[in-house]
Amino acid sequence: MEKAPRASEARRRKRKIIAQATAITLLLTPHYASASDLENLALQGYAVALTTQVNGTYEGCEYGKQLELMNGLIFVCSTYRYHYSYMPRVLILQQLQTGKIKVIIDDDETAGTLYRR
Numbered sequence: 001m002e003k004a005p006r007a008s009e010a011r012r013r014k015r016k017i018i019a020q021a022t023a024i025t026l027l028l029t030p031h032y033a034s035a036s037d038l039e040n041l042a043l044q045g046y047a048v049a050l051t052t053q054v055n056g057t058y059e060g061c062e063y064g065k066q067l068e069l070m071n072g073l074i075f076v077c078s079t080y081r082y083h084y085s086y087m088p089r090v091l092i093l094q095q096l097q098t099g100k101i102k103v104i105i106d107d108d109e110t111a112g113t114l115y116r117r
Contacts, residue, residue: 049094053087072117079111
């Protein structure tokens with residue numbers, strides 16, 4: 001009988017974490033980011049961990065291309081997508097429970113891997 005209260009308590013904690021992640025994401029989101037995409041990521045437990053910019057001109061991604069970020073990280077692309085922008089904003093999102101990372105460059109979710117220099 002003690003398991004039922006613990007299960008409901010766990011659900012309440014999970015909902016609270018999701019609500020906090022949503023609030024943090026929406027508060028820290030730049031005005032141009034797609035609210036519906038970020039809202040969906042927040043509902044999946046993602047929150048903005050870092051905000052930075054691509055260092056210089058961004059001409060999209062192709063597999064293996066390295067992008068130098070202003071905060072010293074390197075993002076290595078794993079898909080192809082053309083998009084031109086000068087020093088676009090980069091949002092690095094982290095899933096609160098698993099630690100999984102998602103990267104959004106100039107309002108587009110971009111697949112790849114982050115590395116420290």
